[in-house]
Amino acid sequence: MSIIHDFEYCKPTTLDEVTDLLSQHGEKAKILAGGTDLVVQMKENIKMPDTVIDIKGIKNLHEILFEDNTLFIGACVTFRELIESEIIKKYFPLIKEMSQTVASMGIRNRATIVGNICSAVPSADSAPVLLVYDADIIAKSASGERIIPITEWFTGPKETALRADELVTGIEIRLTDTKHAGRYEKLGRYSGEDLAQAGVCILVFEDLHYNVAFCAVGPVPKRVFSVEKLLHGKVISDVLIEEAKHLLQEEISPITDIRATNEYRAHMMGVMFERGLKKAVSRLHGGVNA
């Protein structure tokens, strides 16, 4: 299938050029980084931009930085680059663990984590991990920059808080001083290309607080604050896990589709939550930092 409509392509080298183009064209312009979602959507006429803005020419959008205990991941950073980054491996191994589950090598070489959250499909692998880390999304327009907390980012299936005149320049995560460890559990049918049928991410802190988030079992990926509140201050026990699993079921609303039934997803969420929580706790005590 070919792309059957014409568009202008530009590859600016500065952010100002991008924001100018976005304020001129608004919804009619689309940002291109990895293209693994956008090009498919253009072939299927789901998106028909009149201008495609390739942001790969902007150097600092390719950066992974760690300064003042804050991680910056630029909008052009691919999953491959995250997997190979020493910074990610050392300070945010959960991001590496998640990135390794995304599609296959040929996609990870191209697809970006920022693109993943901008596409905002309910099954976005990046989402639960960024949610438990309380990531901030940096959005830029001609009128300035704003920070969108990841908890306010996902507004509906494939919908985000980003305005048409904005682009995401990157993601920031502050590294907590508290010792912590985490786990991302993904349910897929097979390795390579498969989207998550269900995904849950758990971050456990030494001072006994827990961050929990899911994807693919509701219209948007989200934090499960009720479960976090229940677990807060408590040492994990079998009784507590059962109670938390019960509460988790009230927070999710999985659908039945070609990949799984809602009953299966709901059941597996409980199983994966327990598995992930235990793994995260054991990693915490094993001294592995996240």
Place this chain on the structure above:
Amino acid sequence: MPEIHFILNHEKRVINVEFHETLLEVLREKLGVKSPKCGCDRGDCGACNVLLNGQSVRSCLILAVEVDGQEIVTVEGISKHGLTKVQEAMIDNNAFQCGFCAPGIIISATELLNNNQHPTIEEIKEALSGNLCRCTGYLPILDAVFKVSKE
């Protein structure tokens, strides 16, 4: 029509492309490089894999204009001076039947072996997990790569 300059299989090429043309379309239809195949045309099957600056990518998901200034290698480039070890091993193992998936798999396997000369079977499975084959059931393909990894 914009003009792009890139290196294809170790040779400099200059060609005019439309913005809406994918790299796969330009390789096959304009440059006569037929090893990348159009399978699913949405990045799922791996039949269109090519190496972009040494990394395997889906040529069906890349606009041709994006490769301006980059380097592309296809199977034609890989075997320019004869078959590589992994290609020989595929033949020895009868790894392919119809052969449609073969170029994509050769690309993925070549990328793996370039970065890691002695991958484990798990690493091979992971590297090839994005390539679909409907003929030989994967095992002879994995075995062929594993054979090379042990050399």
